[in-house]
Amino acid sequence: xxxxxxxxxxxxxxxxxxxxxxxxxxxxxxxxxxxxxxxxxxxxxxxxxxxxxxxxxxxxxxxxxxxxxxxxxxxxxxxxxxxxxxxxxxxxxxxxxxxxxxxxxxxxxxxxxxxxxxxxxxxxxxxxxxxxxxxxxxxxxxxxxxxxxxxxxxxxxxxxxxxxxxxxxxxxxxxxxxxxxxxxxxxxxxxxxxxxxxxxxx
Amino acid sequence: xxxxxxxxxxxxxxxxxxxxxxxxxxxxxxxxxxxxxxxxxxxxxxxxxxxxxxxxxxxxxxxxxxxxxxxxxxxxxxxxxxxxxxxxxxxxxxxxxxxxxxxxxxxxxxxxxxxxxxxxxxxxxxxxxxxxxxxxxxxxxxxxxxxxxxxxxxxxxxxxxxxxxxxxxxxxxxxxxxxxxxxxxxxxxxxxxxxxxxxxxxxxxxxxxxxxxxxxxxxxxxxxxxxxxxxxxxxxxxxxxxxxxxxxxxxxxxxxxxxxxxxxxxxxxxxxxxxxxxxxxxxxxxxxxxxxxxxxxxxxxxxxxxxxxxxxxxxxxxxxxxxxxxxxxxxxxxxxxxxxxxxxx
Numbered sequence: 001x002x003x004x005x006x007x008x009x010x011x012x013x014x015x016x017x018x019x020x021x022x023x024x025x026x027x028x029x030x031x032x033x034x035x036x037x038x039x040x041x042x043x044x045x046x047x048x049x050x051x052x053x054x055x056x057x058x059x060x061x062x063x064x065x066x067x068x069x070x071x072x073x074x075x076x077x078x079x080x081x082x083x084x085x086x087x088x089x090x091x092x093x094x095x096x097x098x099x100x101x102x103x104x105x106x107x108x109x110x111x112x113x114x115x116x117x118x119x120x121x122x123x124x125x126x127x128x129x130x131x132x133x134x135x136x137x138x139x140x141x142x143x144x145x146x147x148x149x150x151x152x153x154x155x156x157x158x159x160x161x162x163x164x165x166x167x168x169x170x171x172x173x174x175x176x177x178x179x180x181x182x183x184x185x186x187x188x189x190x191x192x193x194x195x196x197x198x199x200x201x202x
Numbered sequence: 203x204x205x206x207x208x209x210x211x212x213x214x215x216x217x218x219x220x221x222x223x224x225x226x227x228x229x230x231x232x233x234x235x236x237x238x239x240x241x242x243x244x245x246x247x248x249x250x251x252x253x254x255x256x257x258x259x260x261x262x263x264x265x266x267x268x269x270x271x272x273x274x275x276x277x278x279x280x281x282x283x284x285x286x287x288x289x290x291x292x293x294x295x296x297x298x299x300x301x302x303x304x305x306x307x308x309x310x311x312x313x314x315x316x317x318x319x320x321x322x323x324x325x326x327x328x329x330x331x332x333x334x335x336x337x338x339x340x341x342x343x344x345x346x347x348x349x350x351x352x353x354x355x356x357x358x359x360x361x362x363x364x365x366x367x368x369x370x371x372x373x374x375x376x377x378x379x380x381x382x383x384x385x386x387x388x389x390x391x392x393x394x395x396x397x398x399x400x401x402x403x404x405x406x407x408x409x410x411x412x413x414x415x416x417x418x419x420x421x422x423x424x425x426x427x428x429x430x431x432x433x434x435x436x437x438x439x440x441x442x443x444x445x446x447x448x449x450x451x452x453x454x455x456x457x458x459x460x461x462x463x464x465x466x467x468x469x470x471x472x473x474x475x476x477x478x479x480x481x482x483x484x485x486x487x488x489x490x491x492x493x494x495x496x497x498x499x500x501x502x503x504x505x506x507x508x509x510x511x512x513x514x515x516x517x518x519x520x521x522x523x524x525x526x527x528x529x530x531x532x533x534x535x536x537x538x539x540x541x542x543x544x545x546x547x
Binding site for chain 2: 010011012013015016017018019020039042043046047050051
């Protein structure tokens with residue numbers, strides 16, 4: 001299987017990539033194109049069908065995955081377990097939960113200082129958490145006045161998804177002060193907590 | 203002007219043009235009551251290029267408007283292209299240009315020197331057309347857009363519509379096609395300068411001279427090739443005239459570099475939309491290759507005139523166009539209405 005990711009690529013680059021992949025692939029090779037623009041999905045699918053190619057389309061997360069080959073036969077789809085990468089995170093992936101705004105018990109001052117150090121260590125050792133979840137007083141880390149906004153932004157840019165408990169923001173009346181991450185709900189947080197084999201509770 | 207700006211940077215990176223699809227537009231307009239008036243000679247019923255309103259027995263107004271976001275890098279070129287494109291609808295109806303109004307949307311944080319260049323381009327083209335700009339309207343918007351509302355005139359007995367093509371006519375196209383592909387390629391840096399500049403010149407060129415020449419003949423129908431592509435506009439002509447049209451794709455003139463770009467995959471979204479709109483009324487020959495099919499569906503900016511002329515006059519018209527330095531490709535013929543409206547070979 002040859003996989004080509006053209007997410008966020010402007011039209012007509014997804015079509016150009018599709019044509020290139022077809023040209024360079026072996027006759028029975030399966031090709032997977034990942035696209036997140038609906039217009040491009042439509043155009044690429046249309047192109048393939050016009051040229052007698054059978055396309056399997058699946059929606060995975062916020063993207064479309066088109067699988068096809070140039071032998072004119074039905075595309076071979078990988079088994080579901082391997083296929084659904086969005087809900088079956090890589091074994092190495094992990095989530096971090098901040099249930100409060102400091103690390104460990106004991107001195108509050110020390111605990112707060114350690115948050116920055118720990119996040120920086122995650123970043124510098126390239127252990128990028130796939131999800132970072134903020135609950136209860138943990139939300140103080142993502143709102144105005146937090147001294148770890150920079151490092152959280154860096155982690156976010158490097159692939160971490162920051163989920164902030166919406167109920168907690170409301171409880172502390174801080175909903176308008178969120179500076180980084182996405183407001184989330186219990187469903188999404190539970191989904192994240194249960195889908196990782198490793199969850200680090202701070 | 204010292205400032206160097208690439209207007210294409212303002213447009214969504216890529217070639218999926220913002221025009222509403224013809225099929226969606228048709229559905230929407232179908233729900234609105236039609237406006238009727240005894241002086242209204244041509245309205246949107248036949249999807250023509252402009253509306254025509256009779257003032258008296260010798261005089262009718264031809265009115266049209268068109269505006270769009272940048273299709274090229276240089277502001278002065280953009281002004282010229284947008285104006286040529288808007289003026290073209292008057293020429294396609296056999297009319298002469300009288301007046302124009304500027305329609306401008308412009309970002310509030312952008313240098314007004316750029317706006318001035320766009321307007322200068324528009325002014326030069328209106329002047330070349332023999333018309334005059336009366337004024338206009340400017341509002342702020344994130345993406346610059348420019349065009350004209352144009353008023354022309356035509357003798358009520360000499361209106362050329364897209365609904366008059368007759369069996370036995372020959373179709374002549376006065377400009378090469380492929381500007382949609384080139385613009386899309388330019389946005390992604392996939393086209394060389396020579397081919398890009400040739401496309402810009404093609405878009406800047408007025409249809410004035412070609413229209414004057416066609417009016418020397420007893421032509422039956424004409425339209426200009428713009429957003430719906432050669433295929434879409436040919437279909438509109440066939441539908442309006444209740445005839446069938448045979449298009450010979452091999453004879454369709456194409457800008458340099460376009461076929462290679464299509465083969466690479468540079469097919470803007472508008473081309474797919476045009477194909478979707480037209481295909482159920484069209485028959486495509488088995489020998490027609492995919493790239494040629496998408497080429498004739500490519501959306502054009504400021505394209506040429508498609509003229510339906512009786513076969514007996516075709517040769518003279520072609521030689522007069524040729525002498526004047528205009529395009530003159532014979533791209534098809536009109537036959538009795540049969541199963542489909544357009545046959546592409």
